[in-house]
Amino acid sequence: MNEPVISVKNLVKRFGNFTANDHLNFHVDKGEIFGFLGANGAGKTTAMRILSGLSKSTEGEVVVAGYNVNTHPEKVKQNIGYMSQKFSLFEDLTIWENMRFFAAIYGLSTAVFKERAQMLLNKLGIFHEKDRLVGELSLGWKQKLAFSVAILHRPSIVFLDEPTSGVDPITRRQFWEMIYQASAEGITVFVTTHYMDEAEYCNRVTIMVDGRIEALDTPAALKKQFAARNMNEVFLTLARPNNQ
């Protein structure tokens, strides 16, 4: 029996009169790649920020990596990785300095950090560039590096908020290979995206519309349910139901 690493019950988030998340219910299993889809402003980022302990929910119970986010946000933070929509490594530090810093923040010993950083950079093929300032890298490299940093401390879950937006198709493919690899190593991946082809790569997908979850299943099951050829059609049916 697979124990869920994320379980969300009746999550509600309101900003004044506006309801960003309206009674969300779902769970994510260990090692799963869980896609979180929705139009701009559908409430994806809000939900992800609550799950990662950056924002407090108005109602509901959220358990991430075995801890209640509302009562133990710091315990949750120790066990997750997070890659925000904004690029958020330090641009005025080198690749190596960034990795060393985040490794230390998560309590990795120097020896462990060196071994893992070397391995990750070798995998990316940029070990020889470890002393370059991060600000000088192209967006594609920045995103791949940010992902590597986010999983440096081997979190049980990594949250990715539109990690591939603005990135070229080749880099997107490489990025998804990295996601699969992380998933194979047992890291649960929670990813939001606009790209429907990426949705096909996920184990399960939720589609959010106006703060509510309108669909949640495997891509194959969703396509069957909505009699669609691909995820793009599923998304359009759900996000624009009255559109002809």
Added chain:
Amino acid sequence: MRTILFLLQKEFLQIFRNKVMLRLMFVLPVVQLIVLVNAANMDMKNIRITIVDADKSSMSQRLIQDLDASPFFEVGVLVPTKADAIDLIKRNKTDVVLYIPYMLQHDSQLSHKPSVQIIADAVDATRAQLAYGYLSGIVRRLSLQWQVADVTMLQLSKIQVVSSFWFNPELNFKYYMLPGILVILVTIIGLFLSSMNLVREKEVGTAEQMNVTPVKKYQFIIGKLVPFLVIGIIELALGLIIGHLLYNIPFDGSIAVLFSFTTLYLLAILGLGLLLSSRSETQQQVMLLSYFFLLIFVMMSGVFTAVENMPLWAQKLNYLNPLYYFMNVIRGVLLKGSGFMDLWPEFVSISAYAIGSLSLAIWSYRKTS
């Protein structure tokens, strides 16, 4: 502890990598100390005086000679009429006019009450008042001498006023200005750099990345405080060295007292900076906010004007002004040689300030919104 060390390492790396900021941090004090200390001069020397001599007697000649000899006055051309002289004031060609009326010597010998007229340009009230003071002193001394010479007998009770100026015997205005400029400098470093730094991280997005890590609030705040504390103290040391080399400013008190006070002061100011930045979302906002506080603190602190001359409510308000305490301490230590025993009230106040602003800063900093 290890986390804090890595936070510090990161901050220092970033500070030293920002060449523009780094240069600014060291050029700023040098330029400020050279330019401002020399420019912001309130010495009353070379007051331009225009004399209208309608008497043309030996007495009026003596008066003009005396004024010419005085270091305070720069005697300009003699003009024939009072109207001409007033015209010069209006055109800002002279600061003060002395009108010597016809029959001055005659009247004084007849022991009428002779009088001269002083007309001062009071746009700069301080300057006008001082000019008036010096001038009436010279006039009075002259009429006294005149009478004494005349009467030959010393019937006048001779009370001599001898002034001596303590702590700054040469009335060197630079000794007064330099500590003030140093205080402003340390404050700018503390308030602006710290608050801008944190808000910049908010803008770039790294602040959010930090908030999603298990770094504790106090660790994060210490990581942000210590670098600017160190820089602020280096700035003060640099400023003192420049002050010593260029102006030979006295250092009568204890270095330990000054630097321990500065440390407390910087903690208070850094706390304020962090508090402002946790309330701001953009660098413009925090810049404006910091500027608002800086200006009020500086103008109220007594850098340029004596606090004793302020209305009572303003003096009371100064109890909330950290710069006011720093001002007292730095001038006290440098010029008077004040020690801890003289300055303990300031120490108590600034400690309370530091504890208050830091706890507020930590309290208002939120990792979870």
